Amino acid sequence: MTKLAKEFAPQNADFEVLAQQVVVALNPTLEQIRGPSNEAGDDGLFRDTETGQLTTVEAKHLRQQTALPQKHIINVDEAAARNEELYGVPSKRVIVTTSDSLTLGSKKKVKQIEAEGRQIEILNYRALHEITKDPGTSPELVQRIKASLNKKARRTKGPISAEADEDV
Numbered sequence: 001m002t003k004l005a006k007e008f009a010p011q012n013a014d015f016e017v018l019a020q021q022v023v024v025a026l027n028p029t030l031e032q033i034r035g036p037s038n039e040a041g042d043d044g045l046f047r048d049t050e051t052g053q054l055t056t057v058e059a060k061h062l063r064q065q066t067a068l069p070q071k072h073i074i075n076v077d078e079a080a081a082r083n084e085e086l087y088g089v090p091s092k093r094v095i096v097t098t099s100d101s102l103t104l105g106s107k108k109k110v111k112q113i114e115a116e117g118r119q120i121e122i123l124n125y126r127a128l129h130e131i132t133k134d135p136g137t138s139p140e141l142v143q144r145i146k147a148s149l150n151k152k153a154r155r156t157k158g159p160i161s162a163e164a165d166e167d168v
Helices: 012-026 070-087 104-115 125-133 139-152 159-167
Strands: 030-034 044-048 054-060 091-097 120-123
Touching: 012 030, 012 044, 012 054, 012 091, 012 125, 012 139, 054 070, 070 091, 070 104, 070 120, 104 120, 120 125, 125 139
Parallel strands: 054 091, 091 120
Antiparallel strands: 030 044, 044 054
């Protein structure tokens, strides 16, 4: 039985599964190769059935006001590099996070990754909030995302949290 948002209090492991579901919802041609890997340091690995490209997923269930530290960008980059070496194909790097910003070091690392021709995408608090507004997103996934966002949302009434409180 699926837990509804009002009853669902997501933990870090729940958010890892949610991150995988979000990535697949955004690209239905992905098939899962494996779930979280303690060895590779990522929270999921997928292959695009049309292109063969890999997608390495990292989930970070942080407070909205916590800027995503550079170490998480480095971790997903290194995990994707290991996956590329193991499977012999390029890997897109995807971080799904409830954080709403990046540290200066994270921003620099993202630019470096992109400058070196590697793909990286960060689905943050705002991006997840937008996914919940998309009519094509399954109601169950919307509920799970909203529960995760509510758990990590700012407790003060800032621009994003005021809007999120209405919809989330």
